[in-house]
Amino acid sequence: MESLLFKGPWLPGIGIADVGVKGGKIVSVGKVLREEEYQRVIPGEGSALIPGLVNCHGHAAMTLFRGLADDLPLKTWLEKKIWPLEAKLTAQSVYWGSMLAMAEMIRGGTTTFADMYFFEEETARAALETGMRGVLSRGIVAGPGLERALAESRQLARDWQGAEGRITIQLGPHALYTCPPEVLNRVIDLAAELDLAVQIHLAETKGEVDECLALYGKSPAAVLDEAGLFHLPILAAHCVHLSPEDIEIVARRGVGVSHNPASNLKLGSGIAPVPSLLERGVAVGLGTDGAASNNNLDMFTEMRLAALIHKGVHRDPTLIPAHQALEMATVLGAKALSLEEVGAIREGMAADLVLVDLRGPHLAPSPSPEAAIAYAAHASDVTLVMVAGRILLEGGRLTTIDEERVIFEARRCLKKIAG
Numbered sequence: 297m298e299s300l301l302f303k304g305p306w307l308p309g310i311g312i313a314d315v316g317v318k319g320g321k322i323v324s325v326g327k328v329l330r331e332e333e334y335q336r337v338i339p340g341e342g343s344a345l346i347p348g349l350v351n352c353h354g355h356a357a358m359t360l361f362r363g364l365a366d367d368l369p370l371k372t373w374l375e376k377k378i379w380p381l382e383a384k385l386t387a388q389s390v391y392w393g394s395m396l397a398m399a400e401m402i403r404g405g406t407t408t409f410a411d412m413y414f415f416e417e418e419t420a421r422a423a424l425e426t427g428m429r430g431v432l433s434r435g436i437v438a439g440p441g442l443e444r445a446l447a448e449s450r451q452l453a454r455d456w457q458g459a460e461g462r463i464t465i466q467l468g469p470h471a472l473y474t475c476p477p478e479v480l481n482r483v484i485d486l487a488a489e490l491d492l493a494v495q496i497h498l499a500e501t502k503g504e505v506d507e508c509l510a511l512y513g514k515s516p517a518a519v520l521d522e523a524g525l526f527h528l529p530i531l532a533a534h535c536v537h538l539s540p541e542d543i544e545i546v547a548r549r550g551v552g553v554s555h556n557p558a559s560n561l562k563l564g565s566g567i568a569p570v571p572s573l574l575e576r577g578v579a580v581g582l583g584t585d586g587a588a589s590n591n592n593l594d595m596f597t598e599m600r601l602a603a604l605i606h607k608g609v610h611r612d613p614t615l616i617p618a619h620q621a622l623e624m625a626t627v628l629g630a631k632a633l634s635l636e637e638v639g640a641i642r643e644g645m646a647a648d649l650v651l652v653d654l655r656g657p658h659l660a661p662s663p664s665p666e667a668a669i670a671y672a673a674h675a676s677d678v679t680l681v682m683v684a685g686r687i688l689l690e691g692g693r694l695t696t697i698d699e700e701r702v703i704f705e706a707r708r709c710l711k712k713i714a715g
């Protein structure tokens with residue numbers, strides 16, 4: 297594998313420094329590294345080198361449904377639009393939808409993505425081909441498909457866990473309202489047996505919480521905790537409607553949270569109590585959710601929204617400063633997903649790195665690169681993306697994806713599904 301040196305970019309929390317990469321890992325971070333020790337030197341002046349962005353929550357293949365079901369509340373959106381379409385998905389359509397998602401994510405500086413969907417082995421295959429890092433789960437819901445979903449989760453772990461050091465398999469019980477405690481018990485047993493972490497949707501809408509209170513007399517977070525789910529390493533997506541007691545539970549159990557501001561705003565779900573969660577030390581990462589509820593997979597937009605909306609809601613401009621938004625998109629996201637090898641630029645970490653050009657007119661003169669990145673940068677300012685030392689985007693070109701073909705095939709799949 298190529299060894300290379302990033303010469304003189306700005307690094308978050310460090311400032312101007314050189315970064316050396318060998319064997320897929322960051323081997324050196326320093327003031328001036330010796331160029332002759334590397335096969336290639338990439339000039340970093342005028343750019344920021346940031347840890348690859350970690351998209352903590354999504355459903356990659358839902359790119360197929362982008363723009364197909366907009367301006368609807370979650371319940372109607374799911375029951376009337378999304379679930380009938382998903383019933384027609386095939387392995388092939390999930391593969392091409394996933395490829396489309398990865399083309400978009402790599403272009404926007406995302407190097408790691410979490411995913412919960414059907415035919416998840418196709419998303420794993422796509423991740424292996426594109427070079428991205430995937431944290432993948434087969435969605436599990438109660439009902440006639442339950443046994444199959446559990447069996448496929450087991451198979452997914454057997455076939456894909458640790459593939460090329462880039463694929464992590466987790467379990468994906470969809471949510472409490474689709475997985476009652478008896479199903480969660482099955483998930484807990486399987487997670488213990490296979491040593492897997494879990495991802496789940498939690499408290500996304502007020503309706504979900506109200507129904508849960510009526511059914512169990514407790515909040516969804518309290519029910520999940522009592523079921524024992526929070527004793528596993530777990531990421532809870534959304535967490536929009538948490539009571540102060542719920543926040544205590546989440547903090548005490550070390551639950552990771554994916555904050556998905558664009559999806560929560562678009563579906564009118566509300567705004568998660570992120571400042572309170574962060575204050576209690578919860579690892580809050582950022583996620584795009586699926587492209588049907590966003591409608592893009594742009595982590596720069598999520599950073600900007602996360603940095604803005606809580607200031608507005610609380611009328612407090614000191615909340616979620618730029619550097620914290622960037623941390624949420626990187627190191628906190630990695631922590632929320634129980635990943636140890638990514639999320640920071642340090643010796644020994646995987647070389648998942650993104651170069652962001654700060655010289656554009658919307659970013660210059662940029663005395664504060666953090667602010668440029670969190671408030672003003674676009675996905676299109678990303679000039680180089682690397683995962684485990686392999687370059688996936690450079691010079692405006694994706695190195696592992698035939699973009700034209702992917703867009704063509706995705707269109708064809710959508711036509712077959714939606715007519």
Ligand SMILES: [Zn+2]
Nearest residue numbers: 354533585586
């Ligand atoms: Zn979701």
